[in-house]
Amino acid sequence: MNRSGIVGYGTSVPRMRIKVGEIAKVWGKDGERVSSGLGIIEKSVPALDEDSATLAVEAARVAVEAGKINPQKIGAVFVGSESKPYAVKPTATVVAQAVGASVHMTAADLEFACKAGTAAIQACMGMVASGMIEYGLAIGSDTAQGKPGDALEYSAGGGAAAYVIGKPAESIAVIxxxxxxxxxxxxxxxxxxxxxxxxxxxxxxxxxxxxxxxxxxxxxxxxxxxxxxxxxxxxxxxxxxxxxxxxxxxxxxxxxxxxxxxxxxxxxxxxxxxxxxxxxxxxxxxxxxxxxxxxxxxxxxxxxxxxxxxxxxxEEEGRRQPESVFEMLKDKVNVDYATYAKHRRKIKSL
Amino acid sequence: MAQLLPSVWRHIPERYSLLGSHCENCGKDYFPQRPICPTCRRKGKIVQKLMPREGKIFSHTLVHAAPAGFELEAPYHLAIVELKNGVHLLSQIVDSDSEAIQINSPVKMVFRKISEDGKQGAIAYGYKFKVVRNAAAASKPGKPVGKQSTSSKK
Missing domain, CATH: 3.40.47.10 (Thiolase/Chalcone synthase)
Known part of the structure; x- marks a missing residue:
């Protein structure tokens, strides 16, 4: 198999969090039991002005920078998501424009529940290995929805990860x-x-x-x-x-x-x-x-x-993302259910 | 806002990437973009230039009475940001504790939703700024969690 690799990577997470116990309280459940049953302490809450496109852009910018690549050489942008801001209109074009990619490239949004982002990596792998493109940008980004009161509400969070896929010789990790x-x-x-x-x-x-x-x-x-x-x-x-x-x-x-x-x-x-x-x-x-x-x-x-x-x-200077995932997650503000319901537009009039 | 769609589209390079103007005659940077250099006039040579994405707060305020479309975000912080090249621009400050929003606080650009044309209309994206939490921590490499294995390599 012609190989390819990860040239750059980046992640982005919303700053707000809600504790599982805070959600459980609203629905009359035992917060500690739900929390330990799911193995989740808290989840991220995307703000009113955040969606899967903004998170994708933030992650992609970090990935392009850490990859130390010329964004004009990106030949494909694929965004995997199941919470697109538009039902029809690609998120990938927003990302491509925001990272400074050229117009001479292909782009598409992919959907396969929680694995569309890794399908995007595979698409980029094939295009890089075949010589069709020099770099591909593969992103997984979601602001997951959970019905109020449903089991999913305790876990559905938001975040994005972006990977620049390129030739093995430039890669920090070969696929x-x-x-x-x-x-x-x-x-x-x-x-x-x-x-x-x-x-x-x-x-x-x-x-x-x-x-x-x-x-x-x-x-x-x-x-x-x-x-x-x-x-x-x-x-x-x-x-x-x-x-x-x-x-x-x-x-x-x-x-x-x-x-x-x-x-x-x-x-x-x-x-x-x-x-x-x-x-x-x-x-x-x-x-x-x-x-x-x-x-x-x-x-x-x-x-x-x-x-x-x-x-x-x-090990080269600046090839990892500047702030590690665990470091990034320390910058947070915990909110109550009412604030969460407003920002996720779970209140009927919003 | 539907009639403003061409305007939203036209501003995409500015709002997504801080694409401004630079006068090659006097060396000044401008944002938003300008067709002519107000200093050099006809002698000026304006070209496009990406503005730096970092800067500091020049002045700030807290908006309680928000204009239409921003009601849900109120109260929100609005600031004049001085970019590293000295250019001033107006921006919302997000993801920052109120006490961290001070004159001279270091800020960096983030990508956010600015407005949307109702539930069915187009979405306008663009820049906002956030206070850089801890400039030193922001460049710390990760520390491993848990015990790392020492399996032999093939």
């Missing part, structure tokens, strides 16, 4: 291989014109998340001849704080290898950005030669699994 596992499984969806998504409750676990995450990860190992123990860091899609740990147990990954990439407990589920923010957190600390395995999951359903090998370019 050695990828493998996808896809079936038609209706575990979570949002129908046309509906405001909030619906889900199959417990059906979202075994036949959906675990089947796809485990199958894609095992598929990648089989395809590459690698063993799970060969990887220094493992990142899974994280709809809550518990599922990645269970997937790790099934696959024989010790907890300490998933810790660095497990962000949902303090950020919430950022949907298309979820596993990609986790990967960014790993790149914040990874050293040359270390191997990273990432497996995304998108309801509907499918998983993309990747093997990255970190190169010595990561």
């Amino acid at each position: 050695e291989d990828t493998y996808s596992f896809t079936t038609d499984t209706p575990d979570f969806w949002r129908r046309q014109h509906e405001e909030f998504p619906e889900h199959g409750g417990r059906f979202t676990a075994e036949p959906a998340y675990f089947k796809h995450v485990v199958s894609a990860t095992r598929g990648l190992l089989e395809k590459t001849g690698m063993k799970i123990g060969d990887f220094d860091f493992v990142v899974f899609h994280q709809p809550n704080g518990k599922f990645p740990g269970r997937a790790a147990k099934i696959l024989g990954v010790p907890d300490e290898k998933i810790k660095q990439g497990l962000i949902t407990p303090i950020l919430g589920n950022t949907y298309s950005a979820s596993s990609m923010v986790g990967l960014a957190s790993v790149l914040d600390v990874a050293k040359a030669g270390e191997r990273i395995l990432m497996t995304s999951y998108g309801s509907g359903a499918g998983s993309d699994s990747f093997w990255f090998t970190v190169t010595d370019k990561i």
Whole structure:
């Protein structure tokens, strides 16, 4: 396989947070039980003037800067999201213009529930490896919706992660291989014109998340001849704080290898950005030669699994994002349910 | 706002990326863009130039009585920002604690939604600024969490 790699990366998260306990209080639930059951302490709350386009732009600007590339050489911009500001009109064009890309490029928005961002990475990989483009920008960005009172409301957060994909020689992490596992499984969806998504409750676990995450990860190992123990860091899609740990147990990954990439407990589920923010957190600390395995999951359903090998370019000045994911998450302000309801326009008149 | 759509579109380079003007004759920068240099007049040579995205607060106020379209955001901070090249511009200050918004506080540009033409109309995006929380912390590399494995390499 002609290879490609991550040349630059960046993440962006809203500043506001709401504690799971604060949401539980409104619906008459035991906050501590809900919080420990989901493994989520708090989630991010996008402000009135934030949406998946603004978060995507912020992440993309960091990625382009850390990649030290000329944005005019970007040949493709793909934004994966399930919370687009426009139903029809691409977010990718907003991002392309804002990062200073040229007009001589292709762009599109992708949708595959929580894995559209990793599908964007794969699209860029193919275009870079085939020589169609020099750099591709792959973004996962969401301001996830959760129906008031629904289980999803405790986890649906907002955030974005952006990756500049380019040639291996310029990369801070080479993408050695990828493998996808896809079936038609209706575990979570949002129908046309509906405001909030619906889900199959417990059906979202075994036949959906675990089947796809485990199958894609095992598929990648089989395809590459690698063993799970060969990887220094493992990142899974994280709809809550518990599922990645269970997937790790099934696959024989010790907890300490998933810790660095497990962000949902303090950020919430950022949907298309979820596993990609986790990967960014790993790149914040990874050293040359270390191997990273990432497996995304998108309801509907499918998983993309990747093997990255970190190169010595990561040690060069300014090649990591200037502020690590964990550092970025320290800058926060916790809000009450009323403020959250206003900013997420959950009040009927808004 | 539908009739202003061409105007929103025309301002995209300015509002997304702070694309201003520079006079090659006198060396002055201008934002928003100008067709002629007010100092050099006919001798001036105006070209486009990206403005720096960092600066400091020159003056600020808190808006309680917001104009139409901004009611939900009130009260919000509005500031005259002095960019690093000395250019002044007016901007909302977001993502910052009120006590951090002071004259001379360092700020940097962020990308936000400015306004929208109702629920069905177009969305105008552009710049706002935020106070740089801690200039030193902002360039700190990540510290690993948990114990790192020491698996042997293949």
